[in-house]
Amino acid sequence: MTMDEADESLLEALLAGEHRALARVISKIENRSPGYRDLVSELYAHTGNADVIGITGSPGAGKSTLVDKLAEAYRERGETVGVIAIDPSSPFTGGAVLGDRIRMASTVGDMDVFVRSMSARGTLGGLSTATADAVKAMDAFGKDKIIIETVGAGQNEIDIVRTADTVAVLVPPGSGDDIQTLKAGILEIADVFVVNKADREGADRTVQELREMVHLGEESGLAGSAGHHGVDAMDGDDSSWGDADESDAEDDWTPPIVETVATKGTGVDTFIDELANHRTYLVDSGTHAEKVRQRYAEEIRTLLREDVHALLEDELADSGGIDELAEAVRQGETDPYSIATDVLAPVEACVENLAADADDSSAE
Amino acid sequence: MSSEQEAESIRCLVAKVGLDGHDRGAHVIARAFRDAGFEVIYSGLHKSPDQIVQAAVQEDVDVLGISILSGAHDTLVPKIMDGLEEYGAKDDTLVLAGGVIPDEDREGLKDDGVAAIFGPGTSIEETIEFVRENAPQR
Numbered sequence: 412m413t414m415d416e417a418d419e420s421l422l423e424a425l426l427a428g429e430h431r432a433l434a435r436v437i438s439k440i441e442n443r444s445p446g447y448r449d450l451v452s453e454l455y456a457h458t459g460n461a462d463v464i465g466i467t468g469s470p471g472a473g474k475s476t477l478v479d480k481l482a483e484a485y486r487e488r489g490e491t492v493g494v495i496a497i498d499p500s501s502p503f504t505g506g507a508v509l510g511d512r513i514r515m516a517s518t519v520g521d522m523d524v525f526v527r528s529m530s531a532r533g534t535l536g537g538l539s540t541a542t543a544d545a546v547k548a549m550d551a552f553g554k555d556k557i558i559i560e561t562v563g564a565g566q567n568e569i570d571i572v573r574t575a576d577t578v579a580v581l582v583p584p585g586s587g588d589d590i591q592t593l594k595a596g597i598l599e600i601a602d603v604f605v606v607n608k609a610d611r612e613g614a615d616r617t618v619q620e621l622r623e624m625v626h627l628g629e630e631s632g633l634a635g636s637a638g639h640h641g642v643d644a645m646d647g648d649d650s651s652w653g654d655a656d657e658s659d660a661e662d663d664w665t666p667p668i669v670e671t672v673a674t675k676g677t678g679v680d681t682f683i684d685e686l687a688n689h690r691t692y693l694v695d696s697g698t699h700a701e702k703v704r705q706r707y708a709e710e711i712r713t714l715l716r717e718d719v720h721a722l723l724e725d726e727l728a729d730s731g732g733i734d735e736l737a738e739a740v741r742q743g744e745t746d747p748y749s750i751a752t753d754v755l756a757p758v759e760a761c762v763e764n765l766a767a768d769a770d771d772s773s774a775e
Numbered sequence: 776m777s778s779e780q781e782a783e784s785i786r787c788l789v790a791k792v793g794l795d796g797h798d799r800g801a802h803v804i805a806r807a808f809r810d811a812g813f814e815v816i817y818s819g820l821h822k823s824p825d826q827i828v829q830a831a832v833q834e835d836v837d838v839l840g841i842s843i844l845s846g847a848h849d850t851l852v853p854k855i856m857d858g859l860e861e862y863g864a865k866d867d868t869l870v871l872a873g874g875v876i877p878d879e880d881r882e883g884l885k886d887d888g889v890a891a892i893f894g895p896g897t898s899i900e901e902t903i904e905f906v907r908e909n910a911p912q913r
Contacts (some may be wrong), residue, residue: 431862434835444782508809512830513819530784530814582909 414449422453425552430522433552437527440544451544457551462494462690465559465572466582466602475609477513477581477673477682478560482524483517484679485556493549494526495542497561497571511560525549539570540713542708546574569600573706576699577689579603579682582621585613601666602689605682609670621668664692726754785910787838787900790818790827795845800873804840806900813838813906824851828858837869837910841889844874848884856888867911871902 414422421439424432436454438448464481468474475496482492496511509528527545529538541699542559549557561571572578580601604625606618667685671678693699730753739745789805792796798820806813816834818827821855831839839859843851852872859865865888872884873893881892890909 429863430832431835431864434833438835444783507814508805509814509816510815512834526830527833528814528816601782638879 414453415446418446422450425454425548426457428553430525433548434527436548437545440541440548443530443541447544449573450774451547454544454547454551458547459550461546461550461554461557462577462686463546463557463559463575464559464686465575466581467561467572467578467606468607469583470562472581472583473673474560474562474610475511477605477607477671477679478511479515480673480676480679481558481683482515482556483676484683486521486524490555491523491553492525493546493552493554493559494524494755495545495549495559496528497538497542498528498530525552525554525728539574540710540717543574543710572600573709574692576702577602577686579605579686579743581605581607582617583608584611584617602664603682603685604668606664606668606670607673609678610672610675611739613669618668622676625666627670658724658748664689664696664698697725722758723754726758727743728756785813785838785906786816786835786836787813787828787833787840787906788816788818788831788836789840789842790822790830791820791842792822792824792827792851793843793845793847794821795843795866796820797844798847799844800844800898801840801842803899804842804873804902807903808906811903811907824854824858826860827855828864831859831868832862832864837867838906839868840871840873842873843876846875848872848874848876849880852884852889853887859888867910869906870908871906873897 421432421435425436436450438444439450466474466478466481478494478496483495485492494515496509496515498507498509498511507530509530512526512528515524515526529541529545546557546559559572559575578600580603582604584606604621606614606621608614609618667688669678669682669685671682673679693702727736730736730750736745736750740747740750786810789801789808791801801817805815805817816830816836817829822830827841828838830836839855841848841852841855856865856870859870870889871891871893872889875899876884876892876894884892891905893905
């Protein structure tokens with residue numbers, strides 16, 4: 412891949428530790444501005460040194476405050492920190508108010524904590540790619556710890572935190588019934604549970620319920636597979652999350668439950684220890700390599716899907732544009748399946764020709 | 776590469792700097808910017824110039840809107856501009872000021888690098904329009 416001169420000097424500046432350059436590279440990634448791909452592919456050579464931690468939980472669970480304290484604690488240990496805080500954007504205007512920064516007060520004025528807010532910009536699939544790329548940029552910049560913070564409400568956010576090696580799920584106390592509803596998606600991805608606001612009433616009960624849930628999950632083989640949640644999402648087979656680890660059940664990771672009071676900083680050290688334990692487990696059990704491999708597989712697939720999608724957009728425009736085709740369906744003249752087949756036909760023909768050419772040349 | 780569809784959005788930092796606690800205006804602007812389709816980062820109250828610079832640089836904002844109602848703009852704004860300069864961010868950040876800023880101070884602020892000053896009575900539409908037209912093309 413080749414980069415133009417401006418991007419090359421940008422990359423150099425990033426590697427030299429210039430904050431502005433890191434900020435600009437992340438903007439390029441977010442904007443998908445021309446040349447961002449070459450830039451990111453150059454970044455890869457300089458990555459692999461950071462611990463990536465994902466933090467998710469329901470709105471108001473205290474994520475930003477905990478991330479703030481976590482960053483502060485890492486800084487006290489002499490480690491540099493990058494934070495990617497993701498907030499939803501309006502599906503109507505694309506606008507967003509990114510407010511996580513307000514909570515990050517402990518580390519302001521310390522440039523070695525690099526906080527970046529990102530919004531969904533309408534395309535959630537794209538966001539997980541952009542997040543992964545932004546993590547690469549921070550990793551190449553030399554951050555020791557990278558924290559991804561996102562609100563947890565469903566599947567799309569799960570894709571985002573999958574970028575992380577270790578995922579912490581925050582559960583506020585008194586959310587007994589919520590735990591039941593959370594179970595469907597968020598709980599399976601937890602490597603560490605955090606009951607934040609542990610000084611509130613109901614915290615003990617929430618811890619108890621979580622503990623029961625974790626043990627139940629272990630018995631049924633549904634949970635406790637947290638180390639393997641990078642499993643292939645392309646097949647749309649999300650149930651495979653739990654099945655993947657039957658082969659190595661003996662060295663399974665049981666998600667610990669940590670109690671914290673983020674506003675006071677209570678329990679943050681224990682939380683950090685558990686994050687470190689999980690990291691050690693990942694490396695020792697070989698799960699880490701497996702996870703990283705799966706993550707890259709996913710990235711490759713996503714990129715290819717995006718590229719093919721873009722190709723098809725052009726095809727669509729040639730066939731009269733999506734609006735016209737949709738109108739034709741509305742009029743009852745045709746149906747979406749026929750259109751898809753028609754639009755794809757020239758592309759398929761091309762691919763077949765290519766394959767035929769390849770056969771010819773190998774025959775010679 | 777045809778897949779490199781640009782998805783650019785105007786990024787703004789709405790900043791409250793100094794010791795005044797009047798953030799209604801900042802909230803209204805943040806909300807209006809959001810509804811205009813911008814990405815808004817709100818700094819929260821009582822920030823120091825350093826903190827604003829840090830946020831503006833890390834977030835790589837196109838627009839920095841500073842709200843000051845304490846009358847300390849002649850001290851705070853130059854500090855912010857110097858900070859932006861230090862990180863090489865001064866030239867391509869559109870800096871706006873809002874709040875109670877007397878007419879006689881406006882020229883000075885503009886010399887410091889503030890692109891526009893929106894005092895009381897400015898319509899939201901006017902501000903949004905100004906941002907749309909003047910946000911730096913990078």
